[in-house]
Amino acid sequence: MCGRYVSTRSPEDLTRLFHVTEWQPTETVAPSWNVAPTDDVYAVLERTPRGADEASVRRELRPLRWGLVPSWAKDPRVGARMINARVETVHEKPAFRRAFARHRCLLPADGFYEWEQVKDRTSGKTRKQPYFVHTTDGQIMALAGLYEYWHDPGVKRDDDPAAWLMTCTIITTEATDAAGRIHPRMPLALTPDHYGAWLDPHHQDPDDLRALLTQPADGNLDARPVSMAVNNVRNNGPELLEEAAS
Secondary structure, eight states, X not given: OOOOEEEOOOHHHHHHHTTOOEEOTTSOOXXXXXXXXXXXXXXXXXXXXXXXXXXXXXXXXXXXXXSOOOTTOSOGGGGGGOXXXXXXXXXXXXXXXXXXXXXXXXXXXXXXXXXXEEEOTTTOOEEEEEXXXXXXXXXXXXXXXXXXXXXXXXXXXXXXXXXXXXXXXXEEEEOOHHHHTTOSEEEOBOOGGGHHHHHOTTOOOHHHHHHTOBOGGGGOEEEEXXXXXXXXXXXXXXXXXXXXXX
16 A cells, blocks of 8 residues: 655646646645645646636646545545555446546655564564655656545535545555565556646546556665654654664
8 A cells, every 4th residue: 555655846846847737826735754644735637627618628736635535425534544546446446436537646756655564673573664665766756646526515505615625545556676575565656658648537448547557667666764753644854764774
């Protein structure tokens, strides 16, 4: 799974890297070295503005809440359990198949955390050692995601911004390379030449879409042990990425 990641790029950098045409400076997300489920995260997506022609698709940078809430959910708290979607079944699971067909996004990341069960040499007890997994060249990852709209039944007017909650999930696959030595699952990503096809809401063939997905950096990943401080979601800062003794 992917349960924590790092996203510290500025919105100005993200709009340039992902060729975004629409971003509201009032919609900002603080840099985070310990992104956790239910946090707001930046997402790149393409959609048609309300009331506009279907051809008027624009690429946006928007904050979404991590943890997908299906449109039919009765309680938005269900999103905390839907932070990941398995690529093997994402096109058929009721919670994700609509979003996979029409609401795909990219979630920019500097890297992600995974945990390995290790035995402490001194105490003999088992603990979870966090690792930071990142590209070997330091380039940004464009994690493959889905997003969805959830309407709050307590808000009567559809044009009230408070009526809508936008949430997202990360698509995962079997882990390989550095991540595979630590944890059996890892997030999928898109290469820049496939951003457009993945984000295009008119592109809906499941097999074609799944063929676009790949390992981050084509598997050119490195992993280093980091401080146990990552385990506490309240801890946040660049010091979390410093290498620790394994």
